Amino acid sequence: MEIMDALSIEAAEAAVHAHYPVCKGLLLVELDGPRSEVEALMQAVQDMCRHNGAWEIRVAQSEQERALVWKGRKAAFAAVGRISPNYIVQDGVIPRTALPHLLDEIGQLASAAGLRVANVFHAGDGNLHPLVLYDQSVAGQEEKALELSYRILQLCVDNGGSITGEHGVGKEKQEALGYMFSEPDLATMQLVRCAFDPENIANPDKIFPRPRLCAEKPGPYTPHPLETAGIAEIF
Amino acid sequence: MSTSTALTLEQGAAQLAAIVGAEHSIVRANKVVAAPADAQQVAEVLRFTSAHGLTVMPSGSGTKLGWGNPVEPDIELSMMRICGLREHAWQDMTCTVAAGCSWTAMETQLRRHGQMVALDPLWPDRATVGGIIAANDSGALRLKFGGLRDLIIGMTIVLADGTIAKTGGKVVKNVAGYDLHKLMTGSFGTHRFVFDTGAEGSAVYANFAESAGLVEAGRATLQGQTGAADVPLIRLSELTLDGVRKAPIDVVKLPPRADGVPLAGIVGLDVFGDRTIDFDLPRRRIALLAARPAGLVGAPVSATPTTGNLLTIPVTIGSVSATAVIDTGARKTRINWALGRLLGLDPAKLAKGDTIQGATNKPIETGATRVADVHLGDRRLADAPVLVADLPVFEAFGVDDRPAIILGLDWLEKTRMVVDFPARQVWFEGDRN
Numbered sequence A: 001m002e003i004m005d006a007l008s009i010e011a012a013e014a015a016v017h018a019h020y021p022v023c024k025g026l027l028l029v030e031l032d033g034p035r036s037e038v039e040a041l042m043q044a045v046q047d048m049c050r051h052n053g054a055w056e057i058r059v060a061q062s063e064q065e066r067a068l069v070w071k072g073r074k075a076a077f078a079a080v081g082r083i084s085p086n087y088i089v090q091d092g093v094i095p096r097t098a099l100p101h102l103l104d105e106i107g108q109l110a111s112a113a114g115l116r117v118a119n120v121f122h123a124g125d126g127n128l129h130p131l132v133l134y135d136q137s138v139a140g141q142e143e144k145a146l147e148l149s150y151r152i153l154q155l156c157v158d159n160g161g162s163i164t165g166e167h168g169v170g171k172e173k174q175e176a177l178g179y180m181f182s183e184p185d186l187a188t189m190q191l192v193r194c195a196f197d198p199e200n201i202a203n204p205d206k207i208f209p210r211p212r213l214c215a216e217k218p219g220p221y222t223p224h225p226l227e228t229a230g231i232a233e234i235f
Numbered sequence B: 001m002s003t004s005t006a007l008t009l010e011q012g013a014a015q016l017a018a019i020v021g022a023e024h025s026i027v028r029a030n031k032v033v034a035a036p037a038d039a040q041q042v043a044e045v046l047r048f049t050s051a052h053g054l055t056v057m058p059s060g061s062g063t064k065l066g067w068g069n070p071v072e073p074d075i076e077l078s079m080m081r082i083c084g085l086r087e088h089a090w091q092d093m094t095c096t097v098a099a100g101c102s103w104t105a106m107e108t109q110l111r112r113h114g115q116m117v118a119l120d121p122l123w124p125d126r127a128t129v130g131g132i133i134a135a136n137d138s139g140a141l142r143l144k145f146g147g148l149r150d151l152i153i154g155m156t157i158v159l160a161d162g163t164i165a166k167t168g169g170k171v172v173k174n175v176a177g178y179d180l181h182k183l184m185t186g187s188f189g190t191h192r193f194v195f196d197t198g199a200e201g202s203a204v205y206a207n208f209a210e211s212a213g214l215v216e217a218g219r220a221t222l223q224g225q226t227g228a229a230d231v232p233l234i235r236l237s238e239l240t241l242d243g244v245r246k247a248p249i250d251v252v253k254l255p256p257r258a259d260g261v262p263l264a265g266i267v268g269l270d271v272f273g274d275r276t277i278d279f280d281l282p283r284r285r286i287a288l289l290a291a292r293p294a295g296l297v298g299a300p301v302s303a304t305p306t307t308g309n310l311l312t313i314p315v316t317i318g319s320v321s322a323t324a325v326i327d328t329g330a331r332k333t334r335i336n337w338a339l340g341r342l343l344g345l346d347p348a349k350l351a352k353g354d355t356i357q358g359a360t361n362k363p364i365e366t367g368a369t370r371v372a373d374v375h376l377g378d379r380r381l382a383d384a385p386v387l388v389a390d391l392p393v394f395e396a397f398g399v400d401d402r403p404a405i406i407l408g409l410d411w412l413e414k415t416r417m418v419v420d421f422p423a424r425q426v427w428f429e430g431d432r433n
Helices: A006-016 A035-051 A063-074 A076-082 A096-113 A141-158 A174-180 A183-196 B009-020 B039-051 B103-111 B129-135 B180-184 B206-211 B337-342 B392-396
Strands: A002-005 A025-028 A086-089 A116-122 A127-134 B025-028 B031-034 B056-059 B075-078 B085-089 B094-097 B154-158 B164-168 B203-205 B216-224 B227-236 B239-241 B244-246 B249-254 B276-280 B285-289 B311-317 B320-326 B351-357 B363-376 B379-388 B404-407 B416-420 B425-428
Touching: A002 A006, A002 A063, A006 A063, A006 A076, A006 A116, A006 A127, A025 A063, A063 A076, A076 A086, A076 A116, A076 A127, A086 A141, A096 A116, A096 A127, A096 A141, A127 A141, A141 A174, A183 B164, A183 B180, B009 B025, B009 B031, B009 B039, B039 B056, B039 B075, B039 B154, B039 B164, B056 B129, B085 B103, B094 B103, B103 B129, B154 B180, B164 B180, B320 B337, B337 B404, B351 B379, B392 B404
Parallel strands: B031 B075, B056 B075, B203 B249, B320 B404
Antiparallel strands: A002 A025, A002 A116, A086 A127, A116 A127, B025 B031, B085 B094, B154 B164, B216 B227, B227 B249, B239 B244, B276 B285, B276 B416, B311 B320, B311 B363, B351 B363, B363 B379, B416 B425
């Protein structure tokens, strides 16, 4: 189950000409299994969609049609390049029932920031991939986009979700992990890390909000010298 | 109570009653059964037990207590008051359930929305969710739907020191942070203690002595690593550790630790000086044995006793020989200047090392450097850190007149060491890389 919103449909259509309908949102459902089971289930899916106000339902009539519909979805990230010079791919998770409410909130944040956000995501597991569109050549827009992208993660956590569903935490989301977990939570995870990597040689300085080395005492965030000098910025 | 404490069962029960309520802290079959009402109370109980060095056994309805070897804890921490299904987000197909909730009680609630947890553990009508997770129990449904750990998406855990930590979340897809809940599944539970071969006599810290109601019974002079101090003595009626029982035993009362580490006390040679100690830090295992373990490889190093029955062994660094005192109570290895000079160290060129706070809490400055090609019996360390200072402890150990080393945990943690005190022999397991 995948969902695409108007912006990502526009981008995907421009890239692969999948003949998507012009609409605010599109739900892609694929079923897998023995033919008789799939046919029965597909009927149930259609009933559910109709019951919930779907105004058009298309069922792929051939393997080519099926492949084309998916090609658009799979090309969506790259296709966004056609409608925006730069973009950030985000990866957040929310409880599935929070979806409608959260999409509204993302929309509000986007318009407040004066930026566009395209939404492509795995509807079945609540894993969102908002694409924050911006133009690097416009002064200050990249910073705004990064801030908006971080705000979306906070929104996910505030709604009982997570800052990453499948791509994990490296350097970019270190601080966000500190938003999701409290100090004792992180200290406990650190016990595990130090047990396996007491000298901090495996992927050092990643995952945990800084400063977070085995020998280091947890405490408030200390800025990097580059940051203090105004050369670099932490998001 | 049985281990390193002089609390009576009734005293323990009374202290726990202040946390969980009198009707939920009772003495039963030589232990205190305490039933906290929530995670906060569990944390408070564990802070109390870790401060007093008490052993704890968490329990649910007890269906699997017979698994493995029986344990005889001081405290049984019953989860039975922390029960019930806390939240069932049926449209999200997730639920939050308390440790003491029985499997059937949970499934009954879930069934109201036509849902279930796809697992069929043993004795579902009595077994609790917490116990099933701790024992990683499952049944035939595992073949189709996966094991218990695959079904758990988040957890609140309380560590032995009372830290409350959350892990995971309430969403079905999540890769943020470590999945500690998977680690906890099937964990059963563990505990820890400090052994100190550099401590002549055992000791307790004042904060523990006070909360345990221990009374002073005289005074003595304590030779700490940073100097001597006049300290009070306490008489313990009984101290039992890994099968070794001392009754009565006089221990030193130390001031509270300057570094704030919550230790109840130190167990010294007066308790295990007539045993063999298997000190295997790489495998995180320490045992007190009546005889040396079988299968030790290589030749033993002969040890010479020094002040207070402490053992010293010969060690070489490059071509320089030195006398080493085995001190598992020291975190870092130190050498005196008699050795430092032989190694060609220059006081002016040393980096500033730690300020050492010994058991008597008097600070002393040290220099820090590294030495190469160290031989401890069969074990060779290519490169090892040392602190350099003429600490009073060298004099206390009677080795200040020669090149000497206090062998601390930073060297010992790389190797397994077996010390046979009666035979005065020490083995270091060879390199295991």
